[in-house]
Amino acid sequence: MKKKNNILKIEHLSVTYGPIKAVKKVNLEVSQGEYVSLIGANGAGKTSLLKAILGIEKAEEGNILFLGEDISRKATDKIVSLGLCLIPEGHIIFSSMTVLENLQLGAYHNPSGFEENLQRVFTYFPILKKRSSQIAGTLSGGEQQMLSMGRALMSKPKLILVDEPSLGLAPKTVTEIFDILGELNREGYSILLAEQNAKKALESSHRCYVMKTGEVAITGFSSELIDDPQIRQAYLGGS
Amino acid sequence: MEIFIAQLISGIALGSIYVLLVTGFNLMLLVAKIIQFAYPQIVVISMYTCWGVLQLTDNKFLVILAGITVSIILSILSEPIFRKITSTQGVDINASFIASMGMAMIIMDVMSHSINYGFPVAFPPEWIGGNLLSFGLITVSKGQLYALMGGIIAVLIFFYLLYRTNQGRFFRAIAENRYAACLVGIPIIKTSIFSYFIVGVLGGITAILFSMLIGSASPWLGEFVALKMLAVSIVAGLGNLKGGLFCGLILGILEAMAMGYISGSWSNAIAFVVMLVIVLIKPQGLFGSRI
Ligand SMILES: Nc1ncnc2c1ncn2[C@@H]1O[C@H](COP(=O)(O)OP(=O)(O)OP(=O)(O)O)[C@@H](O)[C@H]1O
Ligand SMILES: [Mg+2]
Numbered sequence: 400m401k402k403k404n405n406i407l408k409i410e411h412l413s414v415t416y417g418p419i420k421a422v423k424k425v426n427l428e429v430s431q432g433e434y435v436s437l438i439g440a441n442g443a444g445k446t447s448l449l450k451a452i453l454g455i456e457k458a459e460e461g462n463i464l465f466l467g468e469d470i471s472r473k474a475t476d477k478i479v480s481l482g483l484c485l486i487p488e489g490h491i492i493f494s495s496m497t498v499l500e501n502l503q504l505g506a507y508h509n510p511s512g513f514e515e516n517l518q519r520v521f522t523y524f525p526i527l528k529k530r531s532s533q534i535a536g537t538l539s540g541g542e543q544q545m546l547s548m549g550r551a552l553m554s555k556p557k558l559i560l561v562d563e564p565s566l567g568l569a570p571k572t573v574t575e576i577f578d579i580l581g582e583l584n585r586e587g588y589s590i591l592l593a594e595q596n597a598k599k600a601l602e603s604s605h606r607c608y609v610m611k612t613g614e615v616a617i618t619g620f621s622s623e624l625i626d627d628p629q630i631r632q633a634y635l636g637g638s
Numbered sequence: 639m640e641i642f643i644a645q646l647i648s649g650i651a652l653g654s655i656y657v658l659l660v661t662g663f664n665l666m667l668l669v670a671k672i673i674q675f676a677y678p679q680i681v682v683i684s685m686y687t688c689w690g691v692l693q694l695t696d697n698k699f700l701v702i703l704a705g706i707t708v709s710i711i712l713s714i715l716s717e718p719i720f721r722k723i724t725s726t727q728g729v730d731i732n733a734s735f736i737a738s739m740g741m742a743m744i745i746m747d748v749m750s751h752s753i754n755y756g757f758p759v760a761f762p763p764e765w766i767g768g769n770l771l772s773f774g775l776i777t778v779s780k781g782q783l784y785a786l787m788g789g790i791i792a793v794l795i796f797f798y799l800l801y802r803t804n805q806g807r808f809f810r811a812i813a814e815n816r817y818a819a820c821l822v823g824i825p826i827i828k829t830s831i832f833s834y835f836i837v838g839v840l841g842g843i844t845a846i847l848f849s850m851l852i853g854s855a856s857p858w859l860g861e862f863v864a865l866k867m868l869a870v871s872i873v874a875g876l877g878n879l880k881g882g883l884f885c886g887l888i889l890g891i892l893e894a895m896a897m898g899y900i901s902g903s904w905s906n907a908i909a910f911v912v913m914l915v916i917v918l919i920k921p922q923g924l925f926g927s928r929i
Contacts, residue, residue, distance in 0.1 A: 455820065479823025491818045493811055503804075504811050508823045510804075550822065 404431045405464070406558050406589045407452070412461035412471075414447045421447035423613040424461065429558065429591050434584040436600035436621065437593040438634060439610035445593035446488055448610070449560045452591075453485045454478045466557070480508040482557035489566055490543040492550070494536030498527055501535050501546055505553030512555055520549040523579055541572035548579070558589045565596050577603050597634035601625040609634070640773040645898035646891065651782050651851050653890020654789025658844040659867045660874070660882035661796060662837045667929060668813030668877050669833040672720045672734035676741035677713075677841060678867055679860035683745055684709040684845035686855055689759045696764055706842030713838030716741060717831055729929050742861065750857035758856035766853040776898065785851035792843050793883065800879065809833060813877065813928070866909070873913045875923025885924065889913075 407429040414422035422444045429435045437445050450456040452463055454475040463471040470478050493501050502520060506513045521528040524545045530538060535546055544564060551559060561580065565573040573596070581603055584590050594600035601607055601621045609617040609630065617624070624630050659678060666674040688705040695701070716738075723733040750756040767780025800806035808829055811819040820826060849855060870889055874881030889909055896905040916924060 453821070455817075474825070475820050476823045476825040479821075484823075485821055487817075487821060491815065491821065493814050493818055495814055496807075496810070500807060504807060504819075504822050504824075507808070554823065 505550035649894030710838030877928035881925030
């Protein structure tokens with residue numbers, strides 16, 4: 400077991416939309432260098448949780464400690480500047496701008512390391528180098544997902560939040576994207592991944608939280624959960 | 639041929655004024671998410687400021703500085719009002735239109751009650767310059783030439799800033815996808831306030847060039863120009879910066895040609911008929927709406 404050195408610590412976090420309680424008193428931790436996954440059915444509250452961490456949705460109650468600092472009441476731009484980033488659900492890109500301009504925008508809080516980060520992003524995603532002057536909206540779905548990931552990496556984050564990177568992509572691309580996430584983690588990036596594809600998520604991560612209607616129902620090591628009959632029944636298609 | 643050249647010069651000069659107006663309007667629409675219908679009124683009051691300062695001094699530098707400062711102040715003063723009524727989801731056309739129309743009315747009333755007894759103001763000859771060329775009834779003044787050159791330079795610089803600098807890219811990022819801009823950590827409110835400042839600068843420059851071009855200002859000039867600004871931006875496609883550049887220039891040239899070859903009093907009617915036809919054929923504007 401790793402030494403307990405939290406990069407992210409969430410305590411009693413709740414998120415509500417009017418009468419809807421999307422996240423209910425969730426506790427969650429990510430250690431330095433750890434790869435943690437978050438699985439759960441549609442509407443379980445995964446996206447709401449990630450958005451709350453980044454300050455996009457307001458935390459109704461609870462604390463979010465990032466590197467020991469409470470960020471739960473901070474504005475998104477401040478949070479990003481501290482070294483957190485979110486790769487959102489459904490490849491959100493600047494579609495009328497070029498691939499390079501998208502990456503430049505990703506470096507908003509880290510302009511000095513631009514060249515170095517750009518080369519690093521290009522080694523992870525060689526396709527982005529080839530397409531760097533292409534208008535981003537004309538990229539394929541998989542390429543757009545890669546651009547969205549590359550743009551997030553341009554800020555040289557300390558913790559990467561990833562929301563359903565496999566959404567709507569062909570199996571081969573999904574594998575490719577998970578390979579890159581694994582590689583990023585081996586290089587030292589801490590990752591918190593929300594994913595519908597429980598099998599992929601459990602195979603790639605160290606630890607996992609299972610969310611059910613806004614609450615953390617089960618948590619444990621991914622290698623153990625993957626053999627848990629209850630989990631197999633509910634999230635891995637029963638087999 | 640002489641008529642053509644003279645009208646082309648004044649057409650491009652007028653066109654670049656429209657481009658500057660439409661670009662400022664579009665920037666407000668895209669970044670601050672408001673319909674700034676009072677923008678031309680801010681330009682006119684900054685023309686009045688130039689006129690007023692010209693009564694006191696003939697130091698052109700001071701005049702220009704005063705005009706630009708007033709425009710910046712008015713633009714920034716409107717920000718807190720608009721911030722109250724803008725939604726985070728997109729442009730609240732109704733609320734911001736009403737608010738900016740109110741502002742426009744107030745500015746117009748101030749001008750028509752308390753400046754120069756409500757009469758139009760005429761800029762002194764030192765400001766407009768003498769005639770440079772004249773062909774019979776048609777003349778080109780130095781002021782027109784300054785407006786032409788100044789307008790082209792201002793448009794070029796401004797589009798360079800928008801498309802080739804980081805700050806311009808941040809504006810375009812917010813314009814295109816607010817959520818994505820938020821994710822990369824662009825401070826939305828701060829950048830939006832900065833856009834009011836930039837539009838203020840642009841308005842002041844427009845005022846100076848416009849006063850050189852037409853040599854006068856009146857309380858009702860702003861509303862008249864506002865209609866054209868709105869029409870051009872709709873014809874080009876709301877929020878379409880490049881479309882506004884093209885259509886603003888074309889409108890200026892079209893008006894000047896109508897004035898030279900048909901009759902001055904018909905130039906507005908002709909311009910609006912052309913725009914009406916375009917909007918009927920392409921409701922989203924020639925270049926497509928961006929909001
Ligand atoms: N902006 C919103 N307004 C109102 N309700 C919302 C909003 N966003 C999410 N919800 C609700 O909050 C609950 C949790 O949604 P959330 O998107 O966090 O789930 P999720 O686990 O990410 O689901 P999925 O796997 O389908 O992406 C859902 O019931 C959803 O309808
Ligand atoms: Mg989701």
